[in-house]
Amino acid sequence: MMMLKKLLFILFFSTVSYGQVVINELDADTPSTDKLEFIELKSDTPNFPLDGYVLVFFNGSSTGSTSTSYMTIDLDGYTTDLNGIFHLGNTLVSPSPILTIADSSIQNGPDAVALYQGNATDFPDGTLARSTNLKSALAYSNGTTAPTTLMTALNLSTFINENQTLKAATVSIQRKNDGTYELKAPTPGANNDGTGVVFNAITTSVNPNRNLLEGESFDVVFTTQTPISSNDLMFSFSIVNGNFDIYDYSGNFSVTIPVGQTTATKTIQLTDDTLDEGDEFLKITIGSIPSGYVLSNNNKIVRVNDNDYEVKPWGTPLNPTYNLCPNLTPAGYYDSLEGKSGNQLKQAIQDIIANPSVVREHSYADVWEMLKQADVNPENGSQVWLMYVERPSSKVDQQTGTSGAVGFWNREHIYCQSRGNFSLDPLAPNDGINVWTTTDANDITAGGADGHHLRAEDSPENTVRNNRNYGVDYNGPSGNAGSWRGDVARAIFYMAVRYNGLNVVNGDVSETPTGYIGDLETLLSWNTLDKADDFEMNRNNVIYNWQKNRNPFIDYPMLAEYVFGSHFGETWYTSMSNPDFNSEWNVSFYPNPAQNYIVIAGLRENTPIEIYSAAGMKVYEGVYFPESQLNLNLSSGMYMLKMTQEGRSTTKKLIIK
Incomplete structure (x- = not known):
């Protein structure tokens, strides 16, 4: 769960006039990093247009002293489905939300969410909660602390504790037909009582199911829960996402699943360009679908690794190099230290x-x-x-x-x-x-x-x-x-x-x-x-x-x-000031990383050797004889090999694997 979110979760509800549309289900406190949040609305009649409605999320506090908005979602252009349901939430919510929001968007409380008649412009971030044009509201937290200021502003009175069974992360708050609430396993996109139309779910998958590389082809597979009846199922999809654009792929994006069948496959070819664009994500997004169907998942993300990346001439910290990267200190920068x-x-x-x-x-x-x-x-x-x-x-x-x-x-x-x-x-x-x-x-x-x-x-x-x-x-x-x-x-x-x-x-x-x-x-x-x-x-x-x-x-x-x-x-x-003679000594050793021994090249006389652990402890001291093999018995890790000749020392990094 999101650490920055508040720790308590109580649901408050009242008998305010809900009108045509109500807040039907809310799941703000979900497992791990809050990637399964959603909120669901329900209309009295099916296929009800939500034009003129706006959903506003308010930030409360444990003291109840604040009551301002932190997220507003305009619902113009959306409608409820055959069951009167409309739900929005994170990408991983299944079935896929009609409208998606970023992970960890809904705070855990004590907060509130309210449905108004109005527009998003009426509720910029920081707007005080109010009851004018309010159609439905819930105030919530996951303990016993109430957002009292919000409750007063939204005309809310009583509450239930979602965590009363210590299962806040595995249940949602669901409205019953009599207007009261209960805690059950989440039912996004469906009637809370299990009634209503059962939709044929469409699932999107990718083959191969792994990170892709520029120049590869891959299959997008669409599968329905039950065979298609009456008419062929036809829809389209896209994979454009941010910097991943139309120049990065080719293929046909119209899908038909014939009557009696459950599957259709489309092959997409990724473009192997010569541009260093960095890794990107394509997003498989299905457009509108016919009535009677629902998307089990949507907006599926697939990573595309760029094969045109730049390689620097120097090494990583695990395999370091020295004096290959230029020192760009301006002339005279440190003169005042002398x-x-x-x-x-x-x-x-x-x-x-x-x-x-x-x-x-x-x-x-x-x-x-x-x-x-x-x-x-x-x-x-x-x-x-x-x-x-x-x-x-x-x-x-x-x-x-x-x-x-x-x-x-x-x-x-x-x-x-x-x-x-x-x-x-x-x-x-x-x-x-x-x-x-x-x-x-x-x-x-x-x-x-x-x-x-x-x-x-x-x-x-x-x-x-x-x-x-x-x-x-x-x-x-x-x-x-x-x-x-x-x-x-x-x-x-x-x-x-x-x-x-x-x-x-x-x-x-x-x-x-x-x-x-x-x-x-x-x-x-x-x-x-x-x-x-x-x-x-x-x-x-x-x-x-x-x-x-x-x-x-x-x-x-x-x-x-x-x-x-x-x-x-x-x-x-x-x-x-810097007695590091790496540049003067043409000394190297191999293998590195090593296991049981090393050979040091470039020494012309017997040389005192010291080896230190990364914590600074001396683990070996002896004399190295030129062109010999230095046997080691060291644990895996990083060490520093110090060599001394004529009063001068040089130290090099040694990796034992």
């Missing part, structure tokens, strides 16, 4: 990355597009890379409903929103890279949309992480290789310098007071062991293009030690 130390150095960094004459703030909605560029999977430009779970996800699987929904990705705040008390301005528009406001170091609300600490993440794992401190409490999902840990550390370091009032400290600190996150010791270790790679450099370049500031701890990871770690108080000079 020769500074301690708090003076920290202030000099903030003066660059929070410069109010340069640095930009974008809306939280813009972050979606920002992440699609910054977190793009190098191996497939149609995907984003999900940080903690270390796998890609199609960009089109962007979360639009309930947080934590399986199969979707969302925007993860590395410095948790609750700890930073950032503003998320959810109603701000997605207005693009060219619309921005100025921001400075005291503008803590800007942190809610700061791309340097926002990452694409698996929605359920985002919920698991919640506001937990790294290292001492949260270390990612079971079995992860830790390829994200250095990224997290450098994002935290950035935030703790960019914004006044944000701190990174040792230990498993509470979220109160706001402005504190841990664990500093762990993050400093992660910064050293999980080196900044090309994936991070690319996202640093992308975020700079939007915000006009960079994360200096990606450009110079050792800078963290001078601001937060063991080198605090020492003078910073760029030329001496």
